[in-house]
Amino acid sequence: MNSKNSILLVDPEFDPNTAADCDLLIKVGPDSFSYAIIDKSCNQVKAVYDQQECEDAGIALAAKLKSDNYLSLSFKAVKVAVYTENSIAIPDELFDPAGLNQYAKYFSKEQSVTLYVQPLPDYGFTAIFNLTEFIEDTLSASLTSSKRYDQSAALLALAKGKTSRSLLLDFTVGSFNAAYVNEGQLVFQRCFQTENTEELNYYLLLIINQLKMDAAQTAVHLSGIIHQDDGNYQCISKYFKDIHFNRSTSNEMDSRILDDMPAHYYSSLLALDLCE
Structure with a gap:
């Protein structure tokens, strides 16, 4: 544990000289960032870092890129999922790559002019997004070969294959990302920032009412910083009874270094490994 808001777990047998066989996964939210190092030769998690309650997650990431020796290694591949307010979904039949x-x-914020395209054929649309200039410059300077994704990419990877009505909620200390799928189709996705359980309650009711959701027939899948004894879980259980924790990324990844942590805490981070 580095501070009250961050944690670093490393396999004691991890050899930095094997980084060329490893992928680096980075997830940047509105108030947190985390990373994982995966040895692809044995599909094993070698390191996980998580920092919560960041005043500015982009600045926290930039500082960590300068100070963390693991992030300076040369990896086989780097995948970065970043929260952005500028992200829109274009149905594939209307998408014009030219x-x-x-x-x-249609973007709401003034950000970098660099546009990213994220095809999501399983859901029938393509996401178009850009990042803040600061994060764009930070990634271009330190992780030049990284592949960039919208923050929702990991959650949508977890949602893949869920054919029944499913609400996926991925929590940080101060926000949650929600995705609702029905019969394999994405109906709704959005990130919300919350200061307390009362705000979570408001947004849950908004989602239920706006989507005319039948809570009794909807399964809820939780990941991130939430557990059965906290207020957020109790709030969710007022409306939904079929509640599960997303405990793995479904690809039999060896994550034994996380055995002492709740299994669902980093399932969305590790799900970046499933993104193409």
Whole structure:
């Protein structure tokens, strides 16, 4: 444990000289960031770092990139999922790859001019997004070959294959990312920042009412910083009875270094490994 808000777990047998066989996964939320190192030769988690309650997650990431020796290694591949307010979903039948700039006019924030395309064929749409200039410059300077994703990519990877009505909620200390799928189709996805359980309650009721969701027929799958004894879980259980924890990424990854942690805490981070 580095501080009250961060934790670093490392396999004592991890040899940094094997980084060329490893993938680096980074997840940057509105108030947190985390990373995992996966040895692809044996599909084993070698390190996990998590920092919660960041005043500015982009600045925290930039500082860590300068101070963390593990992040300076040369990896086989780097995947970075970043929260951004500028992300839109275009149905595949309407998506025009030759006219990407036309989609930027729908963005709500002034950010980097670099546009990213994230195909999601399992859900029938393509996501278009950009990042803040600060994060764009940070990633370009330190992780030049990284592949970038919208923050929802990991949660949608966890949702893949769920054919019944399913609400996926991925929590940090101060936010949660929600995705609702029905019969394999994505109906709703959004990230919410919350200061307390009362705000979570408000947003849950908003989701249920706006989507006309039948809570009794909807399974809830939880990941991230939440457990059965906290207020957020009790809030969710007022409306839903079929509640599960996303305990793995379903690809038999060896995550024994996380055995002393709740299994669902880092399932969305590790799900980045499933993103193409």
